[in-house]
Amino acid sequence: MSFALDRQRFIIMGIVSQTSVIFGDSLVDVGNNFYIKTFATPLFPNGIDFGNGYRVPSGRYSNARLVPDIIGQELGLKIFPPPYLAPTTVGDVLLNGVNYASSGSGILKATGESFGDRISLENQISYFEKTRKDITSNIGIQAAKKLLREAIYVLIIGTNDIRDNSNVVDSGAVLDTIISSLRSQLTVKSSFSILYKLGARKLVVGNCAPYGCIPYTRDEYGVKDGCVSAANQRAQRFEDAENACCSVVGAHGGIIPCSTISQVCSDRTKKVFWDPFHLTESAYLITAKHLLDGDLNYTSPMNFRQLLKDPLACLAGSVICNNSGIIF
Structure with missing residues (x-):
């Protein structure tokens, strides 16, 4: 062939x-x-x-x-x-x-x-x-x-x-x-x-990525507010750019990785973060758009x-x- x-x-x-x-x-x-x-x-x-x-x-x-x-x-x-x-x-x-x-x-x-x-x-x-x-x-x-x-x-x-x-x-x-x-x-x-x-x-x-912005780092160091300004600007279209959707414990859901014991938010399109370290597909869509045509x-x-x-x-x-x- x-x-x-x-x-x-x-x-x-x-x-x-x-x-x-x-x-x-x-x-x-x-x-x-x-x-x-x-x-x-x-x-x-x-x-x-x-x-x-x-x-x-x-x-x-x-x-x-x-x-x-x-x-x-x-x-x-x-x-x-x-x-x-x-x-x-x-x-x-x-x-x-x-x-x-x-x-x-x-x-x-x-x-x-x-x-x-x-x-x-x-x-x-x-x-x-x-x-x-x-x-x-x-x-x-x-x-x-x-x-x-x-x-x-x-x-x-x-x-x-x-x-x-x-x-x-x-x-x-x-x-x-x-x-x-x-x-x-x-x-x-x-x-x-x-x-x-x-x-x-x-x-x-x-x-x-801005390591200080993820839920894991926020919870590990007790950070309540503040992040890299550019990341904040890109996150403005979301209702929640601080907390993990799939979470167990932690003020931002950043202590334990997403697993079978986690609670999952109902509307993933409104969240930037999926878990303590990673983003939702909705956030990745924005990243992909900028990579393709930015x-x-x-x-x-x-x-x-x-x-x-x-x-x-x-x-x-x-x-x-x-x-x-x-x-x-």
Whole structure:
């Protein structure tokens, strides 16, 4: 069977949408943690609005879709990239994209140890390298190179690294040192350069969310009011931008993760936060919109649609020139 017939391509508004390869933590994990021994497993009522059926979790830490799900559907994709560890993620399934993200994971291998098993970024990239070999065996070297060159690579990770170090940070200078080290791990020394060597050319990298705004941090440090101003502005369309929808205890529902003992708010569309750490689909919809069509206030140096339209873009100041990418 020819590669041209095997590969699914969807044309929306003149844009050809590609295979998605996703790395990261619980913000983009779609079920890998179901296959490892970990406390970081999104049990029901996570996925309550996803549509998998009554009391069936989606593998996602939210009530429904995550940002990559929303963007993929907006661009015409019919299938969400499946979790790498799922036994069905083999053969031709790999051609539609794969999700390697693991809840609790970080840039550093030690991040998330308290959760038990998790797939560090280094191991996620190692799994991708294996996938690359499997795809090459399936469709041939040249077709595989083309597929991987045109794919979109999404990397959302780092918040857990900051969380794990938050208790030892006693000054802004120490925090700057930690962040500088994490940035170094991501760029020239490791992840970006490895992905580039493996064929990645279009990379979308998520910045860390305002950590001081989430219900977990508010409850941990007893914060009643106040947040990053930009985050407050984006949250104004919601009735509640402070409290978790799926909660057990805590002034903001930020003490215990969403689980089978949690109470769930009746109208998820009015809440920003789904649980102590993650957002509702309604909030993710806004994020996805800005990624797709936003200006430089939200993505730099281009938005998602512009990245798809201009596959030959070379970013001034990027880690590796002749490479396209977005940082948001």
